Amino acid sequence: MERFSSISMAVVRRLPKYHRYLSELKKNDVKRVSSQELSRITGFTASQIRQDLNCFGGFGQQGYGYNVDDLHQQISKILGLDKVYKTVIVGAGNLGQAIVNYTFFEKSGFVPQAIFDVNPRLIGLKINDIKVHDVENLESFVKDNGIDIGIICTPKSQCQKVAEALAKGGVQGIWNFAPSDVSVPDDIIVENVHLSESLFTISYLLKEREEVLKTKKY
Numbered sequence: 627m628e629r630f631s632s633i634s635m636a637v638v639r640r641l642p643k644y645h646r647y648l649s650e651l652k653k654n655d656v657k658r659v660s661s662q663e664l665s666r667i668t669g670f671t672a673s674q675i676r677q678d679l680n681c682f683g684g685f686g687q688q689g690y691g692y693n694v695d696d697l698h699q700q701i702s703k704i705l706g707l708d709k710v711y712k713t714v715i716v717g718a719g720n721l722g723q724a725i726v727n728y729t730f731f732e733k734s735g736f737v738p739q740a741i742f743d744v745n746p747r748l749i750g751l752k753i754n755d756i757k758v759h760d761v762e763n764l765e766s767f768v769k770d771n772g773i774d775i776g777i778i779c780t781p782k783s784q785c786q787k788v789a790e791a792l793a794k795g796g797v798q799g800i801w802n803f804a805p806s807d808v809s810v811p812d813d814i815i816v817e818n819v820h821l822s823e824s825l826f827t828i829s830y831l832l833k834e835r836e837e838v839l840k841t842k843k844y
């Protein structure tokens with residue numbers, strides 16, 4: 627994947643978390659927040675937060691902290707959330723349908739334009755008002771409608787073929803849920819999602835706690 631700045635991916639991956647907590651603070655009408663308070667709610671150290679935000683110019687004031695509305699707006703801009711992205715979902719099964727029905731993505735600016743599937747029983751149906759098309763037309767639809775992001779929710783065996791059609795159509799990004807990496811030209815941003823990684827982290831922490839408690843008993 628081609629990168630255009632020296633901001634580390636570790637910083638990039640913390641930004642959505644800052645954004646989420648700031649959205650909550652905004653919703654609760656909190657007007658300002660210190661880096662210590664942000665540290666308490668995000669779990670990152672205050673100096674880490676200051677360092678991260680300094681990568682983009684820093685937004686706080688000594689002795690005042692951060693203005694919640696301003697910081698939220700700045701991080702939205704940094705994340706590119708002040709734009710609208712056209713998306714397509716490929717695979718109208720359990721996951722594809724869940725994504726289309728979860729309106730938060732659309733509210734955040736990721737607007738689904740169409741769903742694609744191979745199953746003739748699904749083609750032609752509407753899910754949350756979005757039509758399911760034949761995957762045969764994926765590449766031309768992406769091209770004709772200037773689709774920015776393709777979301778892959780097909781079985782593993784199909785994801786490479788789908789990624790190639792999305793790439794040929796001209797998407798800029800692929801959000802891949804299939805449990806296999808896809809190979810596409812370097813200028814396409816690919817983000818692979820594995821819910822299992824988060825779940826297995828819980829399992830690790832449960833096991834760790836169990837082992838520590840066991841040793842404390844004896």
Ligand code: NAI
Pocket residue numbers: 716717718719720721722742743744745748761778779780781782784787788802803804805819820821822
């Ligand atoms: P599902 O079987 O309910 O849906 C898959 C859909 O893809 C079906 O409607 C099928 O007709 C369609 N399909 C098959 N080949 C296709 C092709 N060439 N083009 C377009 N559509 C095609 O499966 P489910 O549960 O929705 O899972 C979808 C994928 O997401 C699977 O690969 C699964 O392993 C993965 N998954 C990943 C998760 C993660 O955390 N990354 C979590 C859950 C599922």
